[in-house]
Structure formats: C-alpha cells, structure tokens
Amino acid sequence: MAKVTINDVAKKSGYGLGTVSRVISGDKSVKDSTREKILKTIEELHYVPNVNGARLRKKHSGVIAVLVPVINHPFFAEFVECLEHIAGKEGYSLILLTSQMDEQKEEDILWKIRKKEIDGAIFVTHYEHKNEDINGLPLVSIDRHLNHVVPFVSSNNYEATKEAIEYLISTGAKKIGFIGTKPFVESEVTLREKAYLDVMKEHNYTPYIVYEVVKHGEEKELVDKFIEKYPDVDAVFASGSSSSTYIYNKYVSMGKKFPEDIQLISYDGVFNSWEDAPIVTSIEQPIKEMAEQSFKILIDIINGKEVNQITLLKTKFVKGKTTK
Amino acid sequence: MAKVTINDVAKKSGYGLGTVSRVISGDKSVKDSTREKILKTIEELHYVPNVNGARLRKKHSGVIAVLVPVINHPFFAEFVECLEHIAGKEGYSLILLTSQMDEQKEEDILWKIRKKEIDGAIFVTHYEHKNEDINGLPLVSIDRHLNHVVPFVSSNNYEATKEAIEYLISTGAKKIGFIGTKPFVESEVTLREKAYLDVMKEHNYTPYIVYEVVKHGEEKELVDKFIEKYPDVDAVFASGSSSSTYIYNKYVSMGKKFPEDIQLISYDGVFNSWEDAPIVTSIEQPIKEMAEQSFKILIDIINGKEVNQITLLKTKFVKGKTTK
DNA sequence: CTGAAAGCGCTTACAG
C-alpha cells in the first residue's frame, strides 16, 4: 500500500520514466508493444499519477473556478450546472465560490489564479476591482463589462426588454410598472431599466418604478413596496425571474386575474422544473449557451488566443399565461 | 513580469529559502525583524507562492469536492451553498460535481482523491460502488449508508415521517397518500416510505402510494400519476419538497381547498426564498447543520481521527397552511 | 522509438 510512483512503474516495466510518462499522456511516439507492457505494469501496481507533480511541472492545473453571488437561485444554479457539465466533458475541474455571504471571495478567486491553483475563472462580479488587480488574468465576466479589458458574456438586455415593453403597450397596457434589483455596480443588466425608461418616454407613458439594491433572496421587499406604491398598474415588467412567482401569487391573492386585470413579463425565464409549466410570460436567457460561450472564451484566453471582448446572446420571448 | 519564486525572495532578502518558507507558513520560530524584512521583499517582488509546489511536497491539496445529482434543486443548492461557505472559511477550496447528467462523475470523484487532486469528498451517491473502490478513501455520504464503512449524515427520516403521518391521522384524515421518488439505491430516504407503510398498517389504513424511480426534475410525472390513480384522498405526504409546489398548485387548480378538502405535508421543507412564506406544511431538514457535520467529519477523516459512522440530525415540523 | 538529466517551486528534517 506504499504509494507507487512513476519510478516504480519504470523500474518494474524495465523502461525509463520518460517513456512511462509518454504512455500516460497518450504520446503517439511509443511503440505499441512498449505501451502494452507499461500499461500492464500500471495495472498491476495500481499506479495512479499524482496530479500535483504534473501541475508543478506543466505550469497549469486543469482547474477553473466559477463565482456567483448565490447558488440557490434559478439563474445561477442553472448556469453553474451547465458550466460544470461542460468543464467536466472537457477534462477540467470546477471550483465553486459564492460571494454574497462573503465579499472576500471575489478577491480569493483572483488569488487562486495567481497562486496557480486555477487556470482561470468565470465570475458574476458584484463588487469593484482595480484594473491592476485583474488585468492580465484569465477571466470572463458575466453580465458586466468590468474594465473594457475582461471579456464578458451577456444577453441582449436592452433589445429584449424594449420588445417586451412594446409588446405590453401593443396589448393596450396603459400603466406599465418596472420592478428590478439594481446591480451593485454598472452592468449589462442596468440596460433593462434604461430600455424601459426609453420606451416609456418615447410613448409619453409615466414610469412606475421600484429599482433598488437588494440581496438575492430579498427581492420580495421590492415587490411589496411596488404594490403598495403603485396598486393600480395594469402591467408589470420584472427584471429577474426570482421574484416573478411571488409577484404572480401576490396579485392572485389580491383577487386580480391574469392577463385581464394585470399583465406580467419577467426577464430570465428560469422556472424550476418542479413547478408547473411556464405560467409567467418571460424573456428566456440562453443559459446553456452563455455557459458554453464563457467556457470557450476562458479556455481561449488561457491558451493565448484572441477573443472578443463582448458576447451578447439572443434571448427568447416565451409567451405564458400572464400576457394578452 | 517573469514569475518570481521563493528563491528570488530568498536571494533579494538575503535569507535562505527555508526561512522565507517559514515566514509564509507563519512559523513562529522566525525572528520578528527577519520576518518583516522578508515580508517587505515579498511585497516588493509581488511574490505569490505557487500552491502546486507546496501540494506536491506536503502531500495534500486543501481541496475537497462535493457531488450532488443536480444543483438546480432546492435541497442540493442549499446544501452546496452551506458547504461552500464552511469550506471557504476553513481555507478549503470546493470542487463541484453533478452526476445526473453524467454517471461517470461518481467515479471521477474517487479518482480525484487517488490522484491527489482533492483530499476527500462529500457525496450524494445514486449509484453502486464496489467496496474495494471506496474503502480507505476519505468520503462522507449524505443520506446513504454505502457499505457500513463510509460515514454518512442524514436526518431522522423514519421518526419524522412517522410523526407527520400520525399528525395527519390525528386531524381526521382517512385516506392518506404517499408520493415519493424512489432512490436508485438503498438509502436513509427509503425509510420515509417504510414509516408511512408502518403507520398505515398500525392504524389499519389502506395505503395509496406512488413511489418510483425518476430523475430530479421529473417528479411531476409521479404527481400526475398519483392524482389520476387516487383522485379522492384527503391527505398527501410528499417525500421531497421539489414537487410540493406542483402538488399544491395542482389541487388548487382542481378547485380543492387546503386544508379543508385536502392536506399536504412534504419532506425537506426547502422553499425558495423568492417564493411566498412557507405555505406547505413540511418537515424541515437542518441543511446547514448537515453541511457542517459532513464537513467536520470529512476533515476528521482526512486528519486520521476516529469518526462516527452514523450521524442523524433532527428535522423540524413546520406548520404551514396545508394542514389542519 | 527511448533514456538520462534537469528542473518545476515548494517544505521539512537536520544540524548548528
């Protein structure tokens, strides 16, 4: 049970450790008969290569990290799940970090790169970073253009929101409200509010808006506030799916009927598979594609390739039962 | 920008690399004035220790892994989130693996231990493992006694379910149904069905049960099947919270009133924070404590300490609006 | 196609 190393395999098989290493890494330049013998020895000895030796020597780890504010949230959970799947398929391990309970995690992820624990990271950052801290590091940002250097992946927030609001107008909605969690920092997500305001202005509609910074998991407060402040709107746009179920239930319990009395559209369109079919009309983000793209871009950066700084992916308008 | 190593720090500061290493690791035996000088040099050089050198030498990685079937599920998401928080606080990195899309991940996690990528793992295993594959590895299982060697952490499934069913009986329920996802393998979770059947028998009640193996995310099928098969029950016990919202909505849409016409209790009691307050009466698992315990046990194993093979944590009965 | 050698960047007894 003493740990067996590549040296033991070399000795027992009668070959040099270079050759053993080549067999392990799948190097083509090894004679078939040699490979077979070495493979047999590996089996006999129950040899398992130690990754830390390899990582030290090769100068990369085959590990990436993903940072999200929270994991128990439909969008982030789905995103991380997709990413884990892709990373696994491509032979990468995935380290998970959540930042809402501990801001420090955003720093941690940078340090993990510097100390060679990971080759790079994909993050949904909510805090500020100095350029000097992030420049040159293999990073991909979701929804946020950090410093015009770190590439980011997002959805077409502006256009999608604009279309949604215009759709509401086309159905005859007169008093259209907006409920949104304001990002801690400048981000693509802020374009949802901008699109809303732009359309309101264009049509000479009065905006009814509650848009504040709250933590994930506390979106309900905004909804309650909105309903109290603007009890008589006839349509609501919710920027973020996490509150849409709550909004829906709230109006139902007030005796309002969808879509006759009130309409609702939410961004994200993540509905938990254990709930009923999509009830709320929503702008569905291409989460899987976002995960694929951000992974691909990160790997390209790691491999020194050129990458696009901006990647905006198309959302899908999914009609549910909350709009006319 | 050439990478700076511990040697550079030693040279520039005028000390040996052993001393530099001691400063980095916080060894007390270094003179204060020496420490300061070396710290200053580290700063000047922007030196960041390479973990792979240390890991190779120290023979452990400071990384653990968690494996769950899926992450986009209230129980697992919450569990992983708690675990990530604890691991981070204790200086461990956490690798995430999800197995439902790819069974192979369960093997992967074992290999990661053998190749020294991680020091150990906590897993919610759904597949079979040979004893020879897992014995001696630092593992903690959730909800499942794999082989009477791997320690496991679970909740008091049997007692909690028994109490819940008896509660339903005490309120006058006569036709009590059970909807559950059957685990792929023997597990503590199977005790929920056993408790249900035991109570039914004891009271001479007829059991109405739908209990089948389905994937996470496909629990709805069981619900639909149950309702079709037993349309006239007056109480339902759902083993697993993931379908309780669906069950609730389903009966409501059928025109039934909770708790007058039908009662509902679900195991888990995870409700998403973005939904309304707990509506469904539930048996709430102490997820945070389960994460803490499994982490602690894993670290103890890694450090060669003795650990209990069985850890059953107490659930909490949370009365909602779906029971009398 | 294969071997011998150098070296990745650390830590840890050991000696003083």
Next chain:
DNA sequence: CTGAAAGCGCTTACAG
C-alpha cells in the same frame, strides 16, 4: 533562530 540539502512526482527538451 537560520541555512543547506534532499526530495515531493512529475514532464520535457535533448540526444541518440
């Protein structure tokens, strides 16, 4: 309190 040396387990030019 500190230094010099050995070694953790690999990979990769280099030479043949």
